[in-house]
Amino acid sequence: MKQRETNRNLTREHKRKNEIVLKASIAAISVLVVTIIVLFVFFVADIRYFDYQDAIELRENGAFNEAITIFEQLGDYRDSSEQIKETNYLKAFWYMENHQYDAAAFMFDVLDDYKDCASRINWAYYRWAHQLVEQNEFDGAINLFTLAGDY
Numbered sequence: 001m002k003q004r005e006t007n008r009n010l011t012r013e014h015k016r017k018n019e020i021v022l023k024a025s026i027a028a029i030s031v032l033v034v035t036i037i038v039l040f041v042f043f044v045a046d047i048r049y050f051d052y053q054d055a056i057e058l059r060e061n062g063a064f065n066e067a068i069t070i071f072e073q074l075g076d077y078r079d080s081s082e083q084i085k086e087t088n089y090l091k092a093f094w095y096m097e098n099h100q101y102d103a104a105a106f107m108f109d110v111l112d113d114y115k116d117c118a119s120r121i122n123w124a125y126y127r128w129a130h131q132l133v134e135q136n137e138f139d140g141a142i143n144l145f146t147l148a149g150d151y
Helices: 002-060 064-074 080-097 101-110 117-134 138-148
Strands: none
Touching: 002 064, 002 080, 064 080, 080 101, 080 117, 101 117, 117 138
16 A cells, blocks of 8 residues: 555656656747747848948949849838939949949939939030030030030
8 A cells, every 4th residue: 555655656756747847848949949030030130231231331332233232132121222222323423423424314314303313414414515525526415415404
């Protein structure tokens, strides 16, 4: 009888220990899963943040096309679509500084409703026309002066 009672007590004790181990295991696995999920979300968010910062740095260093590509890949992250416009805007000014007035005029035209592009296009036409005059391409220059209007 004592043997049975001892066996029952041992069985109860063993069951209790198994329950504790099972509960601890479930808790540990739950914490691990939550940690993995949080790290995954944080890691993915960080990648987009760093890509965004890389695109800004590329733009600041004059790598406009590379910056635009990254902003396009970022999709709706932050203000990426606005950054694409700003990058194209700065690219148009780069074209102006490098006497590529035809490319600048095209960029300002594409960005017509962004910032002051509607008036900047006349500036590009005017400078382009002067460039054509220097190259003795008077017909093209006349057309561009006409497009530039009262610039």
